[in-house]
Amino acid sequence: MNNILTYTLFSPLVGILLLLFINKEKQSLIKYIGAGTSIVTFVLSLFVYFGFDAANTQMQFVEQYPWITGLDISYFVGVDGLSILLIVLTTFLTPIALIASWDSIKDRIKEYVSFMLLLEVGMLGVFLSIDLFLFYVFWEAMLIPMYFIIGIWGGKERIYAAVKFFIYTMAGSLLMLIAILWLGYYASTLPGGYFTTNLLKLYAIAPSIPMGIQVWMFLAFTLSFAIKVPLFPLHTWLPDAHVQAPTAGSVILAGVLLKMGTYGLLRFCLPLFPLASFQFTPLLATLSVIGIVYGALVAMVQTDVKKLVAYSSVSHLGFVVLGIFSMTEEGVQGAVIQMINHGLSTGALFLLVGMIYDRRHTREISQFGGLAKVMPVFSTLFMIVTFSSIGLPGLNGFVGEFLILLGSFNSLFLGSYVYAAIAATGVIFSAVYMLWMCQRVFFGKITHEENRSLLDLTKHEIAVMLPIILFIVWIGVYPSTFLKSSAASTKQVVTQMQNAKSGNLTPASVIVK
Amino acid sequence: MDSFSTSELLATSPILMLSLFSLIAMLANALLKNSAKAVFGVSVVGIIASVICSIYTFDEPSLPQTAFSDMLLIGGYASFFSVLFLMIALFSICIAKPYLEKEQYHFGEYYVLILIATIGMLVLGSAADLISIFLGIEIMSVSFYVLAGYYRSKNSSSESALKYFLLGAFATGFLLYGIALIYGTTGTTNLLRIVTMYPQVFFDPLHLIGWGLILIGFAFKVAAVPFHMWVPDVYEGAPTSVTAFMSTGGKAAAFASFIITFSVPMSMHDERLTMVLAVLAAGSMIIGNWFGLSQTNLKRMLAYSSIAHAGYMIIGIASGLPLGQQGIAFYLVAYALTNLGAFGIISMLEGENGSNVNYEYYAGLGKRKPGLAALLAMFMFSLTGIPPFAGFIGKYYLFASAVQSKLTWLAILGVITSLFSTYYYLRVIVFMYFREAMDNTEIVLPRLAFVTVILCGIGIVLFGVFPSLIFDLMKSIF
């Protein structure tokens, strides 16, 4: 099992290869192959998870092969506490998304499944890469399948949404490319240095970059990630993409893609440019707090359920960014776990919205009412997920938000508890809009006759939802299962930041061969 | 002075071999019935024979470094580019055959001219003397002028030939005057000797003007702003198969020689020339991508994109680093595969009198011809510079060279203009996949051209994922 990461990463490609040889008429076979492949990937990632040594802060399962030797670019993958949970989340959500779209996608199934699997490769690659070049390749390559998924199987405004999604993301990442190139070049200016994009080598030397340039590097990276997160005011692509994407697309988009932004902040921005990070902490914290409140307020006035969930993502991801920039152990821990939580609960919400949309072909809140009587199972599941999203104690959302708020209250780096206080109001707002929406959709009288004949969830649909619910409860009741796997790594990041703040961090001035 | 030796003949065997076969092709055209097909066959054999010779000369220690009184460089660099040009020629005639048959313009002369143009490219790729560079450019260009006007009964084709010819000859004038001035100030036309003379004439303005005029000549041939006016019209008016050849082979050959020629002044880190080159690159990127946005004709769009790509490649020359030169060489490979593929697809779908080249016609292609649409989408992504396609690696190298030579502003401009280009490349995909077809007549794909296009597609993925295949080759030659 030396190459387990490579197997995990490229196992979906095997499925795509298989699909190439299958006639597109054999629809159910195609679906089985898709689901089967992604489940195999999930199983492989479980091997990684259980083999992972949580106490070790080093990269594990490392594999390195030279790729482009001239520029010291290598195929270099590994996991640590920051990425392990996200990897499992990715492999977990992909089969669920595929199975969930079992019946709702009828057109061009072969392409659809291929794109989903390709997307999985891209996402895993982003979380696994420890070479900046490799990271960038996956980061960009992942755009292609997502673009097609929104553009081909999306709603009415899909073209606009797909192009907007693509161009927004490109805009940020191209500047990041320049920053990556500059980092590589910087490594070559050091005594005995050479051009490199090896992240571990750059970790050692990057903090020595003069402040004036560090700021620009930091901004280039952060812009790219902030668009992906999306941080206020760069979030405008998100509602369009979410609303227009097919259900599975939204699940992946909310569940995993947005995490790539926050993961990037944590993985690259903080450790590479600590000094610039300190300088921009107030700005980013302010933006994330604005995002929390703004997202919640806008969600409140939405009439479309899917849009509401989309704006709630803006609000929730604001918490994650706040947690990261609190730079305390609790805050970063909370951010990591909140990434998982948001993936699970928002993914689940999108799935549920998709299920009701398949039945009624509308997502307008006003078109529903009293569904609890007609669809008891659906309503129950929806309420559980809603509570998790609000952050009710006992469910997963509570753990993450609590840790983040705790961390940001005590943070030396933020320097003020105002951020936490305002963010806390976001929790209240989110309770308001979610519960209000639930009330209008599930309770009260049945106002529309069409709703009387709605069928409750099928076994198939329940089977899709149950694993997610299981984890929602598990994290809520016993979070330390998951917290412990990321604890050591987050602690290391935080310690390093504190060292940098107090001037104890001495960046290497010579590059390691 | 010996006129030449056997080893020199061996060393220039790619050129000689191709010359031989082009003569055979011409004879076959004159003597045989059903000659066009025979000429096609002869050309394919000739190109392959020449490729084998190029590979033989690549790393053969027994061969001299230069041949024919330092007129030509041998091996390494020259062989690398020879193989590139020959493959471009091979692919382009494979695309051209079914296309010309469809248009009922299938004559043997076409292949003979392609072969002669390729000879010109081979000379250009190995030239180490301004005289052979000049002759190489002229052999190539004269063939191109004729090929652009190949549809002699069509207005658009003749017009584009005239425009190309007049502006091309005009640019030749500048190139020559530049050569004359450099000769006048250094007393030689040989690049190897000009290098040694360079410090003496560094401050001579006449010398610098000479380089400037040569630069104009090259800028015209590679289609850089502000000498780009011919590109859209000629690309649009010329037969599509010719455009495919011209936009890839012509550009690659011009760049191969551009790199060699300008490595002379650039090796002195002449700030003034760096600035001029950087401005050329910036202008090309901006103008090319800006006008690309508003096009509705695929051929014209690719013409503007070709201007933009020339801009990206000039970055590599402006950087004056081996890294940039490697980047250009790789970019040329990627660009050649991509453009041959894209134009191959256009030529397969083109209707009578150059119809069906607008975006509208491509609506719904994803359903009508999924394989073809997927390939075209790949080509568009590669042009945009999105991994894992080869175009990305090329851009990465070029921008890296810009950053290393402290031209970071150029790299930033490069990525910003790439962003513009994303929009119009994506539009093709939007039409193919996200719109419904308006016309559902059956499309018949000629097998030969389709296979060629598939090979191009495989190439850009292969070189995108394993760029070392090319970079390892290049380590020894730059």
Add this chain to the structure above:
Amino acid sequence: MTFEQGVFYFLAIVTVVSAVMMLLQRNPVNSALYLILNFFCLGGLYLTLNAQFIAMVHIMVYAGAIMVLFLFVIMLLNLGDDKSLRQHLGLRMYLGIAFSVGLFLELLYILGFSSANNYTQQSPTAVEMGTVEYIGKILFTKFLFPFEITSFLLLAAIIGAVMLAKKKIIQ
């Protein structure tokens, strides 16, 4: 002023004047005739520079072949007078003139500074260099490759010219 210098200046002035006249003529035939005059003067200039062979070849190729071809085509196409130059004295034309004059002045200015000013004396070897014998020898040794490769240039030109000017398409 020696005799040689006198001849040089005379030819130089006629060359420039005829070039300008070529531009100003409305009728293409007159333009072509001025160009021929220009070519003859150039031939004379080559002689003063001790390039006898080039001078002869120049007269034969340019005046004898190329310009006859031009005249032939002009006659064939039966071209009349050009529209008056004034009719299209647009912005573009002013720009064109400005550009050309600018280029001219710049060249003058630069010539003032150039190392080419050292070239006041003809090299002693120049006399021998212009002879047929010398040129033949060097053409087939040092410049063998370009010489051979021009054959392909001419070949392309022949094929192309025949193909383009052919009237009918033979299927």
Add this chain to the structure above:
Amino acid sequence: MFCCGVLGVVVRRNAIVIFMSIELMLNAVNLSLVAFSSFLGDSTGQMLVFFVMVVAAAEAAIGLAIIIALFRNKQTVYVDEINILKW
């Protein structure tokens, strides 16, 4: 003279006259080449003149053939009347 040629190309609208102007430019180059060659005592310049002449001849043949082909199609040699020639 080179400048005259450039001027001619930019100003004149008759394809043939433009072409003649280009020939003029080439001749200017030839003259300077011969001059340089004779002052430097180096034969390269004179050789280059030969090649320029060959090229000029080849271009003349091609160029006039193109003009004839175009004239057959459009009955004009004025570049203004050639609609795609917007330079």
